Amino acid sequence: MQAGVGKEVRLIRIEDVIYFESDSRYTRVVYADGGHQYDALLRTPLRDLLAQLHPARFQQVHRSTVVASTQIASALRDDDGGMRLRLRGSADTLTVSRPFQGLFKAQ
Numbered sequence: 001m002q003a004g005v006g007k008e009v010r011l012i013r014i015e016d017v018i019y020f021e022s023d024s025r026y027t028r029v030v031y032a033d034g035g036h037q038y039d040a041l042l043r044t045p046l047r048d049l050l051a052q053l054h055p056a057r058f059q060q061v062h063r064s065t066v067v068a069s070t071q072i073a074s075a076l077r078d079d080d081g082g083m084r085l086r087l088r089g090s091a092d093t094l095t096v097s098r099p100f101q102g103l104f105k106a107q
């Protein structure tokens with residue numbers, strides 16, 4: 001996929017994507033490359049991008065967030081009933097909205 005970073009257009013492999021996040025008319029893509037984490041902007045809205053992603057590889061966890069399934073380390077419940085995802089090799093955590101919390105029930 002092609003993403004803009006300033007005046008540069010970067011080619012990002014889908015295997016390197018950690019998560020996508022809606023950013024008004026654009027979609028922010030956070031990805032890993034060479035052990036470092038980067039982000040860039042796609043000119044495609046998240047809802048259009050979601051239709052192109054393989055559902056076994058990516059999970060929508062919030063109306064504005066889609067995460068690569070392989071990047072999820074754990075789901076943490078808050079005392080107030082909320083949920084956040086810890087990601088592998090990243091300090092980022094992602095909020096899971098209530099409609100998507102059922103994806104993370106212990107078996």
